[in-house]
Amino acid sequence: MLPVPLRTLNDGGVIPxxxxxxxxxxxxxxxxxxxxxxxxxxxxxxxxxxxxxEGGVGRAVAAAEVPREEIRVLTKLPxxxxxxxxxxxAFEESRGRLGLEYVDLYLIHxxxxxxxxxxxxxxxLIRLREEGLVRSIGVSNFTAExxxxxxxxxxxxxxxxxxxxxxxxxxxxxRAVHAEKGIVTLSYSPLGRGTGLxxxxxxxxxxxxxxxxxxxxxxxWHLQLDAVPLPRSGDPTRRRDNLDVFxxxxxxxELARVGDRARIRIGYDxxxxxxx
Ligand SMILES: NC(=O)c1ccc[n+]([C@@H]2O[C@H](COP(=O)([O-])OP(=O)(O)OC[C@H]3O[C@@H](n4cnc5c(N)ncnc54)[C@H](OP(=O)(O)O)[C@@H]3O)[C@@H](O)[C@H]2O)c1
Numbered sequence: 217m218l219p220v221p222l223r224t225l226n227d228g229g230v231i232p233x234x235x236x237x238x239x240x241x242x243x244x245x246x247x248x249x250x251x252x253x254x255x256x257x258x259x260x261x262x263x264x265x266x267x268x269x270e271g272g273v274g275r276a277v278a279a280a281e282v283p284r285e286e287i288r289v290l291t292k293l294p295x296x297x298x299x300x301x302x303x304x305x306a307f308e309e310s311r312g313r314l315g316l317e318y319v320d321l322y323l324i325h326x327x328x329x330x331x332x333x334x335x336x337x338x339x340x341l342i343r344l345r346e347e348g349l350v351r352s353i354g355v356s357n358f359t360a361e362x363x364x365x366x367x368x369x370x371x372x373x374x375x376x377x378x379x380x381x382x383x384x385x386x387x388x389x390x391r392a393v394h395a396e397k398g399i400v401t402l403s404y405s406p407l408g409r410g411t412g413l414x415x416x417x418x419x420x421x422x423x424x425x426x427x428x429x430x431x432x433x434x435x436x437w438h439l440q441l442d443a444v445p446l447p448r449s450g451d452p453t454r455r456r457d458n459l460d461v462f463x464x465x466x467x468x469x470e471l472a473r474v475g476d477r478a479r480i481r482i483g484y485d486x487x488x489x490x491x492x
Pocket of ligand 1: 236237238239240325356357378379403406407408410414429431448450457458483
């Protein structure tokens with residue numbers, strides 16, 4: 217298996233080009249998945265306070281033989297703690313559950329525009345970064361308009377925006393905004409979470425041509441669109457295979473074939489979703 221290349225962030229930090237998803241695995245299954253993931257080469261781990269599995273991530277990181285500085289732990293602020301002081305307090309709780317001195321990436325999980333407190337939370341994240349408790353700060357499920365507001369009101373752009381992305385939701389417009397602003401796209405539900413994408417005949421044909429699995433083709437599609445996919449699997453063999461995607465390349469025609477499908481959003485609409 218080839219090593220995972222690194223991506224440079226707009227704050228000078230680096231993250232691996234592919235990471236490990238954990239939701240909706242419970243705390244115990246997350247600990248097992250992350251411990252195995254770290255053994256086979258994952259170095260970027262995605263979690264969130266609302267997932268209820270930060271403890272499992274922390275235990276796996278603490279027990280791993282991998283040096284802490286090689287690992288990137290990403291966690292997220294829940295909606296119920298939006299606001300400046302509430303964000304600082306929620307971060308401390310997450311850091312405690314993770315058992316870490318510092319968190320590599322801290323993200324606002326959802327913008328909750330109706331609540332209108334995400335700019336205050338963003339200011340708290342800027343402070344956490346200045347204090348060295350967080351290495352890089354970012355957002356999740358933010359639209360172009362939300363990103364613009366952060367930039368206008370604070371002058372600080374997120375290093376990453378974690379968004380739903382897969383061949384049924386390629387996010388061309390938002391990715392163009394990210395490219396212009398130097399924000400790295402992290403793709404969640406990268407395999408299309410149970411929508412049958414991994415069983416799709418067109419994807420299977422491309423996979424057969426490269427002697428790889430359909431999931432590997434889909435992950436390669438993300439990498440070649442400059443996105444950092446965060447696949448989740450409860451299965452050790454699939455988890456390992458999902459990381460083994462750096463030894464082949466899709467042609468432009470294959471990329472188009474994988475992406476040529478009806479648009480489907482699996483998750484929630486960031487403009488209206490309220491998750492506390
Ligand atoms: N920021 C957000 O709002 C947000 C929202 C959703 C998700 N996320 C993050 O993104 C991560 C991934 O998203 P997701 O879990 O929704 O979807 P996903 O990774 O696209 O799909 C997961 C599903 O794909 C299956 N799978 C994994 N590898 C496979 C392979 N090689 N071949 C066939 N099937 C495979 C898994 O089954 P098995 O377990 O049986 O392998 C599981 O059912 C989450 O774990 C979470 O960390 C973030």
